[in-house]
Amino acid sequence: MNTEALSSSSYLGEGAGPAAWLLTTDHKRVAWLYLISLTAFFFLGGAMAVLMRIELATPAGDLVSDDVYNRLFSLHGIIMVWFFLVPSIPATLGNFLLPLMIGARDLAFPRLNLASWYVFMLGSLFALASVVFGGVDTGWTFYTPLSTLYANGFVSMAALGVFTVGFSTIMTGINFIVTIHTLRAPGLTWFRLPIFVWTMYATALVMVLATPVLAASLILIVLERMFGIGIFNPALGGDPLLFQHLFWFYSHPAVYIMILPGMGVVSEVLPCFSRRPLFGYKAVALSSMAIAVFGFLVWGHHMFVSGQSAYAGVLFSFLSFCVAIPSAIKVFNWSLTLRKGEITFETPMLYALFFLALFTFGGLAGLFLAALAIDVHVHDTYFVVAHFHYIMVGGMVTAYMAGLHFWWPKMTGRMYPETWGRIAATVTFLGFNLTFFPQFVLGFLGMPRRYHTYPPEFQFWHILSSAGAVVLAIGYLMPLFYLGWSLFRGARAPANPWRATGLEWQTASPPPPHNFDAMPKVSRPAYDYAMKGLQHEKFSPHKDEA
Amino acid sequence: MSFGIPFTPPEASSIAGSVDLLFYTLLAFTALLGVFLTSLVIFYAVKYRAGSSADRTGERARSLPLEVTWTVASLLIAFVIFGWGAALFMRREHPPLEALEIAGLGKQWMWEFRHPGGQREINELHVPVGKAVIVSLASQDVIHSFFVPAFRVKQDAVPGRTTHVWFIASEPGRYRLFCAQYCGTQHSEMGGFVTAMPPEAYAAWLGNQGQGETLVADGEKLFGALGCSGCHGNSSKVRAPDLTGIFGRPVALDNQQTVIADDRYLRDSILNPKKEIAAGYEPVMPSFDGLVDEGEMQMLLAYLKSLSARDTTKSEAIH
16 A cells, blocks of 8 residues: 655646646646536536425425426526536546546647636536526426527526537537547557547547537527527427427437446446456447447437427437447446456446446336337326436446546545445435336326426325435435545555556556656557456455545 | 326227337336346356356457347347337327317417317316317417327427327226426416216217307308408409318419428418418418417318318218
């Protein structure tokens, strides 16, 4: 165990003070700026969800008024999607790890990276202002003509916030694409890249190609509200459905922006704690690209009962089944990775296994929604809410937690308390299922989403869900405290506590400002856990070092 | 049902059973696959835990035959589910010819229905069991969605167009009606009940509703009051297209195209007459945008449709 004091040669020791952080162009420090801002947004959006679940414990609207409830779910969606999930892994772990994983000193455009955080913060100011002034009640989907002609909240302000944040997404995307193309270490060929880098690449492509469409549709909303240009207003010859096409043309690919990085994280964690190479590496790498491409062709499956042509519906359903295949391939490969391994169950591994279970069931629920006749019944019900929370929370947030614990020693130079980590992971898993599984039943029963009040016969399932939300909240609050504690009191972490193979583990924990003392050379494939000396070494599970 | 806790919605329409058959088949398949994969992972996790004595020779990091097998198998299964779901879905496009057509209007925050005989209902809809019912949906303001879980039907009502949903209620009873598309402040209050009743009870109910004017008669009055008949009527001096039998007929346009005079075409011709001009006529008709609300639009459309129904052998709504 490395017990020497944090040397000033680490990126953390170089210049304290606010200016040294706020004007940094070190990708590792920018990652922290993002991590702190995103954590704040995660708990803000989470608090709104808890309030909603408390309201929904009874059928009547007795805790908050309908207008307040509508603002809660709208802002919960807006904050969680654009101010947490979209940037979550790319802007924090991706920012920190991408250069380290490919043996580079920084991203290709370090100043653009810092600028992206400032643009993000500018967008958050708009969003927070819209909350403070009285909120917005359009849902995160901004459907017209509700958002353009009828909503009485601060729609333009919120839309401008999301619009602005989009530019920070695009900046990150461009930076990642260029970095991966140009800054790989000698010998690091495309098919030697860790899957995390592949998923960052696929994510960045979608970010750059899809986000401008979101920007265009939000600007049209603002123009329509301010000047009545009429593009979505049937009275002026416009078409409200056009907005849905534009919105989902971005927002469906965006769900892949949100899940692909999570797939990247578990593709790192599962091999490491199984001491096995990732099964079917190439298929996993290429399926990420397939998801990124097919993801652009399925937006119409959000509109099966919208009045869109039934034949378009059939085509979109077909393509939606096609996009399920690469995800299925990944699940099979992850499962087979465990085979013949030497498996240990540290916190990152627990989270990764929980991801695998929740993503599998969430993905299978997607088959119901892609099947046209069933979607007619469960569209816009709690079934949809449950499905995307299984993918976005059970999948993405769980993977985020796995990654945060996995790379915490690298980022901070400190170990987190293992026992607390395992407890939190388990509490989260149980709380999550208790919250969202009942929502599948509610959806099948016909409970529509975005309802402030509901018929009494649904109450049993709502109570389960609300109880689960409290457990889930505890599961997410625990890491806030023990990770915060470990920042100052955690045991010192060695350079490679997990005996992992990635380049990021070959430099000190925390890394020096320039990342590597000597330029690394790569001569082996990723996940080379069968490497001599690693394979037959007796492995003792990691002990608490607190 | 057990202990009063609902697990499944009632099946009360002609399609509910077949949608549920697909649902439960898919449920069985996904549960089996999900449990299999989860068990496999747990099995591996236990068997190959660090320090266990399990045999680890012959490990592989890839297997082309296995990968091809599961890819092809996934594709085939996906295509079967797709085909099944799509085949059931396409029945939405083909309502039975003999159907009772009820006008449904969504507005913040209520559903208003009008039966062919003119009977009005708010947040309640009475329908006969065993007879096809088409609800033609319009919206006065934002997008709403007509959703009756017990019937397994849902259709958005979109401002500026007419959409349709049809069903055959199979079990008498009172079933929840919801608005499924978020529509503003009191979205969760926008709904009520659909009451399915035996045909004779439905006829009796209609009779008790106090005879108003029929939708067609209201439409005919409006057709006169708005001045439509001044040009489109038989004795008109202005040359305007004769609307007898217009609904469902192909119309030649002055740009060489031909369109079918459906709900969309008639609505657009009233609100935006310069958009598609019937060949051989001067574009002199004024727009009625802002003069005709959605309820009145439904009356006008009902009247224009009735001009076709009289010509054909198609019977009136209730036979």
